[in-house]
Amino acid sequence: MAKPTFQVPELQEYLEIPSVTPGTMAHSKPFYSKPEFQKPLGFPEELVDNWQEKAIVKMGELLTKYKSVQVFLDACVKCGSCTDKCHYYIGTGDPKNMPVARQDLLRKVYRRYFTFAGKYFPSLVGATDLTKEVLDDWYSYFHQCSQCRRCSVFCPYGIDTAEISMFARELMDHIGVGQKYCNEIICKVHKIGNNLGLPGPALADTLEGLEEDVLDDTGVDVKFPLDQEGSEILLVTPSADFFAEPHVDGLVGYAKVFHEAGVSWTLSTEASEAANFGMFIGSYENMRKISQRVRKAAKDLKVKRIVFGECGHAWRVAYSFLNTLAGPWEFLDPNYPVPQHICEFTWNLIQEGKLKFDKSQNDDMVLTFHDSCNVARASRMGADPGGQFEIPRNVIKAVCNNYQDMDADTIKERTFCCGGGGGLLTDDLMELRVKGAKPRMEALNNVIKDKGVTHMAAICAICKSQFTKVLPYYGMDMSQIVSVHQLVSNAIVLTGQTDQ
Amino acid sequence: MSTLTIIYAVLFYIATIIFLSGLAFRINKYATTPAPLKIPTTPAPTNKIGVIWRMLKELVLFESLFKGNKWTWAFGLVFHISLFLVLLRHTRYMLPWIPEPIVLLQPFGIYAGITMIAGLLGLWGRRFLVDRVRYISSPSDHLILALLILIALSGLAMKFVVHTDVVGVKKFFSGLMTLNWKELPGDTLLVIHLTLVAILMLIFPYSKLLHAPGVFFSPTRNQIDNPREQHHIAEWAKRLEQGENQG
Numbered sequence: 001m002a003k004p005t006f007q008v009p010e011l012q013e014y015l016e017i018p019s020v021t022p023g024t025m026a027h028s029k030p031f032y033s034k035p036e037f038q039k040p041l042g043f044p045e046e047l048v049d050n051w052q053e054k055a056i057v058k059m060g061e062l063l064t065k066y067k068s069v070q071v072f073l074d075a076c077v078k079c080g081s082c083t084d085k086c087h088y089y090i091g092t093g094d095p096k097n098m099p100v101a102r103q104d105l106l107r108k109v110y111r112r113y114f115t116f117a118g119k120y121f122p123s124l125v126g127a128t129d130l131t132k133e134v135l136d137d138w139y140s141y142f143h144q145c146s147q148c149r150r151c152s153v154f155c156p157y158g159i160d161t162a163e164i165s166m167f168a169r170e171l172m173d174h175i176g177v178g179q180k181y182c183n184e185i186i187c188k189v190h191k192i193g194n195n196l197g198l199p200g201p202a203l204a205d206t207l208e209g210l211e212e213d214v215l216d217d218t219g220v221d222v223k224f225p226l227d228q229e230g231s232e233i234l235l236v237t238p239s240a241d242f243f244a245e246p247h248v249d250g251l252v253g254y255a256k257v258f259h260e261a262g263v264s265w266t267l268s269t270e271a272s273e274a275a276n277f278g279m280f281i282g283s284y285e286n287m288r289k290i291s292q293r294v295r296k297a298a299k300d301l302k303v304k305r306i307v308f309g310e311c312g313h314a315w316r317v318a319y320s321f322l323n324t325l326a327g328p329w330e331f332l333d334p335n336y337p338v339p340q341h342i343c344e345f346t347w348n349l350i351q352e353g354k355l356k357f358d359k360s361q362n363d364d365m366v367l368t369f370h371d372s373c374n375v376a377r378a379s380r381m382g383a384d385p386g387g388q389f390e391i392p393r394n395v396i397k398a399v400c401n402n403y404q405d406m407d408a409d410t411i412k413e414r415t416f417c418c419g420g421g422g423g424l425l426t427d428d429l430m431e432l433r434v435k436g437a438k439p440r441m442e443a444l445n446n447v448i449k450d451k452g453v454t455h456m457a458a459i460c461a462i463c464k465s466q467f468t469k470v471l472p473y474y475g476m477d478m479s480q481i482v483s484v485h486q487l488v489s490n491a492i493v494l495t496g497q498t499d500q
Numbered sequence: 501m502s503t504l505t506i507i508y509a510v511l512f513y514i515a516t517i518i519f520l521s522g523l524a525f526r527i528n529k530y531a532t533t534p535a536p537l538k539i540p541t542t543p544a545p546t547n548k549i550g551v552i553w554r555m556l557k558e559l560v561l562f563e564s565l566f567k568g569n570k571w572t573w574a575f576g577l578v579f580h581i582s583l584f585l586v587l588l589r590h591t592r593y594m595l596p597w598i599p600e601p602i603v604l605l606q607p608f609g610i611y612a613g614i615t616m617i618a619g620l621l622g623l624w625g626r627r628f629l630v631d632r633v634r635y636i637s638s639p640s641d642h643l644i645l646a647l648l649i650l651i652a653l654s655g656l657a658m659k660f661v662v663h664t665d666v667v668g669v670k671k672f673f674s675g676l677m678t679l680n681w682k683e684l685p686g687d688t689l690l691v692i693h694l695t696l697v698a699i700l701m702l703i704f705p706y707s708k709l710l711h712a713p714g715v716f717f718s719p720t721r722n723q724i725d726n727p728r729e730q731h732h733i734a735e736w737a738k739r740l741e742q743g744e745n746q747g
Contacts, residue, residue, distance in 0.1 A: 075714030080633035081568030126638035154568030158720035385543035
């Protein structure tokens with residue numbers, strides 16, 4: 001870990017809300033996109049001429065497409081309920097990181113050009129012209145929102161700043177102001193099939209290696225099939241699962257579960273990515289194009305079911321949007337929800353008694369669970385509301401003897417973002433990521449001290465990568481973050497296994 | 501017919517027209533703008549009855565605000581319930597006959613006027629005392645609170661300080677509604693009270709007071725959580741499918 005060039009926040013025993021300190025994060029902004037990452041996504045290559053005019057026209061057009069933003073821009077009464085809820089505000093004290101103030105960056109321009117009060121009495125209602133300063137603020141602060149929706153839980157009108165920041169990013173992309181990290185990655189998915197730009201042969205090679213590892217470990221020939229036509233299940237998983245730690249241990253877990261279930265499954269080179277960064281930049285068109293890859297893979301491989309691996313925003317797109325963007329799924333088996341989450345799949349098998357575990361294999365750990373924001377507040381698992389909280393915990397408890405929850409105000413629907421979601425998981429935003437992780441680190445630190453917790457499990461590729469990077473800044477170890485299916489992998493007893 | 505009566509008759513016709521048409525325009529906009537994606541804040545209800553229950557808790561109890569901030573919730577709820585009672589009590593100045601519940605409500609309507617001011621002062625206090633709320637407040641946020649407090653104060657003053665001719669007031673408003681104009685009593689307090697109310701009606705469709713209709717249209721609250729079961733697509737998004745072989 002490089003020596004930080006900024007002050008890492010000190011962890012407290014209780015959540016402290018900082019006082020308003022304007023401008024503390026005004027310098028924070030991600031690298032701008034380059035022409036070659038703009039064009040393939042359908043955006044201008046650089047800031048267009050008369051961009052103000054074009055932005056206002058685009059804003060008017062988008063307002064007729066998104067009820068959410070139209071209602072949210074009008075309905076806010078500035079009650080302040082959201083002001084102390086954002087992890088970036090808590091970690092930085094910059095008032096423009098209060099959800100309402102972040103929305104106001106867009107709202108003040110909306111009011112100026114689209115409302116009677118803003119046109120004729122701008123100073124009364126805080127309306128301003130769209131200037132270069134405002135655009136710079138947009139770029140800076142709409143890239144300090146991880147679209148985690150925590151604010152929307154506490155808003156009396158359900159105003160969701162994620163919708164506003166997606167809208168603003170879409171608007172900026174359309175005048176040629178894109179963010180490098182997201183747009184470069186989307187280019188790779190369109191071109192190669194996954195965020196990491198991992199081509200088919202490399203993927204096949206990786207999977208073969210994993211098969212050998214599992215065979216060595218257990219004596220059981222667990223397969224990691226790729227592009228196997230006629231398989232029952234298509235597994236779509238974040239590409240980080242193919243090599244990053246602790247992600248890959250989770251992938252091994254999925255494979256072992258499929259193996260024990262006796263069900264045929266396959267990965268696809270076409271859809272070798274569950275993540276969908278089209279959501280982060282608010283681009284329906286790009287999100288749809290990425291989703292269509294899943295449809296194509298499912299058709300080509302003639303599968304009957306689709307299962308998604310551990311990934312937060314991917315599960316939001318999969319659960320909430322995939323039917324809209326790539327459905328309906330008339331050619332799949334109607335007896336199963338489309339898609340299913342790997343935790344749903346595993347939990348069903350556990351309930352049916354089809355998996356055998358040796359829980360003591362995880363006795364070297366005391367676990368806690370980090371609810372990933374998009375899973376917690378933008379999706380569901382199972383048949384009942386809240387299944388997204390219970391099912392992963394049930395799976396963990398089925399394979400581990402030691403489990404403790406973090407403080408109730410920091411889990412389930414009130415969970416704190418890891419600090420790296422929403423297209424911010426890039427090294428050019430390291431200060432933001434470290435400071436934004438503060439509330440989660442605090443809650444984790446408290447259960448480490450009070451309840452002897454040693455590890456935190458997560459079901460999101462971004463959370464896992466973010467924590468791996470950020471834990472050391474807070475004096476913890478990067479290996480303390482684990483995949484849920486890594487725990488499953490540790491404990492599962494395979495039929496014919498030799499070493500136990 | 502006095503000039504005052506003519507001015508206020510015309511003022512209230514205009515205010516009513518702008519209030520109703522402005523609101524209708526906004527509501528129509530909210531109702532017809534598509535929501536292309538399923539975005540309920542979860543956990544969310546999985547059926548319509550569940551959504552109605554969620555919305556009721558939001559409308560009547562301000563459930564989300566309760567989770568967010570207990571002080572704002574308490575002041576806000578006191579203000580809104582009081583306003584509701586005060587408005588109910590005021591129907592007696594409009595209706596040709598007074599229903600029994602409104603008669604029973606009469607004394608509470610007065611207390612509600614007082615608690616309404618208490619709630620508003622609490623909400624206003626937060627705009628000065630809490631640094632975060634101070635930061636997000638614009639002049640209009642203060643002015644709307646001032647307007648509401650002055651309406652309540654002028655109303656209460658007519659009860660406790662200088663009585664006004666309520667029978668005359670009732671005749672004036674009944675006359676407006678039946679297009680058979682009657683004289684407006686010329687008391688200063690009444691004229692102030694009515695002017696402020698007209699201003700409130702005029703700004704309603706052009707201000708944050710739109711939160712009242714807005715709350716019904718918030719997709720994060722009014723959508724059913726059933727995206728896997730129900731295919732959901734907006735008209736404008738369907739155009740993306742055309743001319744494309746979906747396979």
